[in-house]
Amino acid sequence: MSQHHPSINMLAEYCAGTLGMAEALSISAHLHYCHSCRCQVENLNRLNGTLLSDENFSQAFQEPSAAKAHTAVNHGEQSIDSLLQSTLNRIDALDNHSSSETTLSGVPIQQASIANKIRKDLPPVIAKLIVKPRFLRWKKLSPAMEAAKLSAGQNECEVSLIKIKAGGRVLEHDHRGNEYTVVLRGAFSDQDGIYSAGDFIHRKPNEIHAPCATADADCLCLTVVDAPLKFTGLIGCLINPFMKLQPS
Amino acid sequence: MLASNQQQQKRLKIVKDDDHSTEQSNKKPESGEDRWTPLLVSVADKNRAAFEQLFNHFAPLIRGYSRSKPSPTEMTGFADELVQEVMIKIWQKAHSFNPEKASASTWIFTLVRNCRVDMLRRNNRHNNQTLETDDIWPIESEDTPITHLQQSRDQERLFKAAETLPPEQMSVISKVFVEGKTHTETASELGLPLGTVKSRVRLALKKLQVMVTHRINEVDL
Numbered sequence: 001m002s003q004h005h006p007s008i009n010m011l012a013e014y015c016a017g018t019l020g021m022a023e024a025l026s027i028s029a030h031l032h033y034c035h036s037c038r039c040q041v042e043n044l045n046r047l048n049g050t051l052l053s054d055e056n057f058s059q060a061f062q063e064p065s066a067a068k069a070h071t072a073v074n075h076g077e078q079s080i081d082s083l084l085q086s087t088l089n090r091i092d093a094l095d096n097h098s099s100s101e102t103t104l105s106g107v108p109i110q111q112a113s114i115a116n117k118i119r120k121d122l123p124p125v126i127a128k129l130i131v132k133p134r135f136l137r138w139k140k141l142s143p144a145m146e147a148a149k150l151s152a153g154q155n156e157c158e159v160s161l162i163k164i165k166a167g168g169r170v171l172e173h174d175h176r177g178n179e180y181t182v183v184l185r186g187a188f189s190d191q192d193g194i195y196s197a198g199d200f201i202h203r204k205p206n207e208i209h210a211p212c213a214t215a216d217a218d219c220l221c222l223t224v225v226d227a228p229l230k231f232t233g234l235i236g237c238l239i240n241p242f243m244k245l246q247p248s
Numbered sequence: 249m250l251a252s253n254q255q256q257q258k259r260l261k262i263v264k265d266d267d268h269s270t271e272q273s274n275k276k277p278e279s280g281e282d283r284w285t286p287l288l289v290s291v292a293d294k295n296r297a298a299f300e301q302l303f304n305h306f307a308p309l310i311r312g313y314s315r316s317k318p319s320p321t322e323m324t325g326f327a328d329e330l331v332q333e334v335m336i337k338i339w340q341k342a343h344s345f346n347p348e349k350a351s352a353s354t355w356i357f358t359l360v361r362n363c364r365v366d367m368l369r370r371n372n373r374h375n376n377q378t379l380e381t382d383d384i385w386p387i388e389s390e391d392t393p394i395t396h397l398q399q400s401r402d403q404e405r406l407f408k409a410a411e412t413l414p415p416e417q418m419s420v421i422s423k424v425f426v427e428g429k430t431h432t433e434t435a436s437e438l439g440l441p442l443g444t445v446k447s448r449v450r451l452a453l454k455k456l457q458v459m460v461t462h463r464i465n466e467v468d469l
């Protein structure tokens with residue numbers, strides 16, 4: 001059972017689909033381990049569904065007057081009737097084609113489960129992202145720490161896997177941005193506590209910390225950083241170039 | 249055209265009903281009553297009439313949902329395309345809908361959300377092909393099967409609780425959930441500090457009993 005969770009606000013943004021891909025990835029990884037947050041997400045989805053499907057709620061906010069609906073028509077939107085007709089036409093076309101199977105369904109889950117066999121204990125979404133572990137380019141950042149970048153389909157954030165050797169210590173560092181960490185294997189600690197598999201840690205900008213893996217096992221983490229790290233320790237200047245964000 | 253007139257009349261009727269909320273209860277089906285789950289189950293059997301009923305209810309709502317959001321790409325017809333993609337997915341995936349795990353409206357909401365994220369990703373040249381949107385935002389929930397009756401009651405309770413929210417919480421909830429704005433966007437649109445938005449969201453969720461109780465050590469309080 002995880003002890004450290006994302007905030008309800010972050011879960012709310014995740015459920016509404018407004019969280020960036022990289023942050024959403026870290027939530028998704030945490031959900032793999034955390035029953036309590038999965039329940040929370042279900043509740044939030046139910047709230048979203050209720051608010052969406054009830055015209056008293058939705059229309060009060062979205063289409064409060066006939067006048068507004070009228071301008072929408074002027075913006076080139078179809079009437080509901082003709083929209084239904086063109087949807088039915090597309091469905092007919094798809095149904096005729098799909099005698100040769102492979103439609104939209106099933107693809108993500110299948111691939112994920114293949115990947116999952118390779119990295120059994122990891123969240124499926126992470127396993128899928130590292131389908132071919134030999135393609136990961138690990139970079140040694142310190143004697144105790146290695147990092148490999150992952151591509152999560154968003155360029156504003158840097159998503160990495162971090163390995164810390166058993167008993168190893170990471171340089172004290174701070175962040176210009178937010179750092180989200182999910183422990184995938186093993187455990188680490190910092191001045192505020194001990195974190196083990198599934199735990200979700202959020203470090204805000206300019207919070208300084210020096211994580212340290214527990215002595216008994218290597219620690220593997222997923223980290224999402226929305227601005228580059230800067231090490232505050234002595235050899236920080238040597239390490240910094242590797243951790244630079246690569247904006248588009 | 250005829251249908252859209254009907255839609256408008258329906259909307260006007262709702263606005264009127266709201267003005268005289270005392271008369272509301274004998275005219276309309278019970279608020280929050282789940283009429284859509286049985287229909288969605290029929291769509292799994294390729295029932296077109298059921299599909300058309302779902303379409304007529306959800307299409308305008310999905311369009312409104314889409315229109316309320318900032319669309320960075322200025323795509324014309326984005327809302328209509330979203331409606332069509334969602335409705336096609338409903339037709340194709342209805343067989344995988346399990347009424348013991350979610351209500352139709354919850355399931356459809358997750359499709360709407362994911363389709364929208366998908367469409368935005370398709371327009372983004374940095375899009376990563378390895379991950380599907382559904383990998384990060386899974387459609388299926390695996391926890392706690394509940395009956396249709398429970399779902400229905402739960403939705404009704406939620407609906408009634410939402411009506412009792414104080415206006416300042418409701419306006420935040422409607423931005424964050426109905427309109428799908430980020431907390432930051434909500435703060436700037438309502439002219440509130442981010443911290444106030446966060447705490448109002450938390451208060452409202454507590455009041456709606458959406459909050460799972462044992463959330464200890466939650467970060468970013």
Ligand SMILES: [Zn+2]
Pocket residue numbers: 002004005006030034035036037038
């Ligand atoms: Zn959790």
